[in-house]
Amino acid sequence: GAVVSQHPSRVICKSGTSVKIECRSLDFQATTMFWYRQFPKQSLMLMATSNEGSKATYEQGVEKDKFLINHASLTLSTLTVTSAHPEDSSFYICSARRQASGNEQFFGPGTRLTVL
Amino acid sequence: QKEVEQNSGPLSVPEGAIASLNCTYSDRGSQSFFWYRQYSGKSPELIMFIYSNGDKEDGRFTAQLNKASQYVSLLIRDSQPSDSATYLCAVAAGNNRKLIWGLGTSLAVNP
Numbered sequence: 362g363a364v365v366s367q368h369p370s371r372v373i374c375k376s377g378t379s380v381k382i383e384c385r386s387l388d389f390q391a392t393t394m395f396w397y398r399q400f401p402k403q404s405l406m407l408m409a410t411s412n413e414g415s416k417a418t419y420e421q422g423v424e425k426d427k428f429l430i431n432h433a434s435l436t437l438s439t440l441t442v443t444s445a446h447p448e449d450s451s452f453y454i455c456s457a458r459r460q461a462s463g464n465e466q467f468f469g470p471g472t473r474l475t476v477l
Numbered sequence: 478q479k480e481v482e483q484n485s486g487p488l489s490v491p492e493g494a495i496a497s498l499n500c501t502y503s504d505r506g507s508q509s510f511f512w513y514r515q516y517s518g519k520s521p522e523l524i525m526f527i528y529s530n531g532d533k534e535d536g537r538f539t540a541q542l543n544k545a546s547q548y549v550s551l552l553i554r555d556s557q558p559s560d561s562a563t564y565l566c567a568v569a570a571g572n573n574r575k576l577i578w579g580l581g582t583s584l585a586v587n588p
Contacts, residue, residue: 395575404580454520464509464569466576468520
């Protein structure tokens with residue numbers, strides 16, 4: 362159990378467009394999902410914490426109007442990168458925490474975004 | 478500022494040896510501790526978690542926790558080249574808390 366999927370796995374887009382990334386917990390309910398970003402050869406950077414049915418909590422320095430997060434159900438959270446620019450090119454990874462469980466997070470396979 | 482520190486490495490060990498990865502944390506209120514493995518270009522994968530002082534073994538992996546000294550370690554016995562990856566330590570204080578991440582230790586197991 363504890364499988365998390367992400368879609369798409371890879372996306373290339375033009376500067377100025379918006380990109381939506383989906384994160385799904387396939388075999389468990391996730392009250393909390395997390396969105397991370399990772400640049401090459403750098404560590405994970407938490408962007409925001411997403412709780413089902415409520416507004417996401419963004420980390421300091423992350424623009425909430427640029428990175429829109431929606432957690433509409435216990436199995437789905439989405440991240441929309443609005444008006445993407447080349448500096449937004451990165452590896453975006455979601456994780457999910459099981460309902461009524463410990464703090465362990467299970468990660469999706471990640472989405473590699475390239476903005477031209 | 479709550480911190481989790483790891484030696485960045487690279488840590489290089491020969492195949493079959495024991496690899497020892499260490500992690501220290503600053504928040505004495507931390508209650509749960511995790512080791513993740515991340516291959517290059519892939520997302521992290523949970524290997525071990527530990528909540529109580531002492532050792533926890535799972536196959537070739539052993540997590541060791543010492544809350545008094547504020548460190549947690551991961552031992553990998555009979556290291557294999559497929560163990561070559563970056564190992565991330567993560568810590569949380571209490572339930573329903575976000576994880577505080579270390580920067581990771583790069584491990585290379587040489588055949």
